[in-house]
Amino acid sequence: MADFDFDAARRWAQGIDRGQVRRREDNALPFVDTGMLQGPPLLLDTCVYIDQMRDHTPAALDELLARRLTHHSTVAMQELMHTVGVLDPSDPRTAGAVAGVGAQIKTMRRHRILTPDADVLGRAALLSGVLCRLRGYDKDNKLRALQDCVLFLQALKEGLVLLTANIADFDILAQMMPGARVLFYRRTG
Numbered sequence: 001m002a003d004f005d006f007d008a009a010r011r012w013a014q015g016i017d018r019g020q021v022r023r024r025e026d027n028a029l030p031f032v033d034t035g036m037l038q039g040p041p042l043l044l045d046t047c048v049y050i051d052q053m054r055d056h057t058p059a060a061l062d063e064l065l066a067r068r069l070t071h072h073s074t075v076a077m078q079e080l081m082h083t084v085g086v087l088d089p090s091d092p093r094t095a096g097a098v099a100g101v102g103a104q105i106k107t108m109r110r111h112r113i114l115t116p117d118a119d120v121l122g123r124a125a126l127l128s129g130v131l132c133r134l135r136g137y138d139k140d141n142k143l144r145a146l147q148d149c150v151l152f153l154q155a156l157k158e159g160l161v162l163l164t165a166n167i168a169d170f171d172i173l174a175q176m177m178p179g180a181r182v183l184f185y186r187r188t189g
C-alpha cells in the first residue's frame with residue numbers, strides 16, 4: 001500500500017488550484033469517434049455502465065469498448081452497488097435494475113479491477129475539495145465529486161484514459177491537471 005505524504009499532497013495541490021476554470025467548448029474536447037478504436041487502455045466511469053444498461057451509448061462508444069482494453073475501478077463497483085442498496089425492493093423495476101448491475105459487475109475481469117491506494121485517495125480528497133470550491137458545490141454534490149476525483153487520479157496514476165459522459169466536471173479536472181487523459185461521449189436516447 002502506498003504511503004500518503006500530507007506535506008507533498010499540499011505542495012501538489014498548490015500546482016493544481018488554478019482559480020476560476022470554465023468548461024471549454026465541445027470542439028476543444030476529445031469525444032469518442034470511430035477513428036479512435038485503437039489506443040491506450042481505458043478506465044470506465046460509472047456512467048458508462050449505467051448508460052450501457054439503459055442502452056444510451058452511441059454506436060462509436062460500443063465499438064470502442066469492444067476493441068480497446070478496459071479496466072474497472074472498485075470506485076465504480078462501489079457506486080453501482082450503492083444503487084442496488086438504494087433501490088426499493090417492492091418496486092417492480094428493481095429486479096431488472098439489480099440484474100443489470102449484477103451482469104455489469106460479473107463481466108468485469110478480476111485482473112482488470114483496480115483499487116485506489118492511499119496516495120490516490122488522499123490526493124483525490126484534496127482535489128475534490130478544490131473542485132467543490134471552484135464549482136460552488138453543495139453538500140449533495142460533494143460525495144459525487146470525491147468519487148469522480150478518485151477515478152480521475154486513479155486513471156492518471158495507472159496511465160489509463162478515463163472514459164466518461166460527465167463533461168462538466170472532468171473537463172475542469174483535465175484543465176487543472178493537463179497530463180491526465182479523458183475521453184468524452186454524449187448519451188443517446
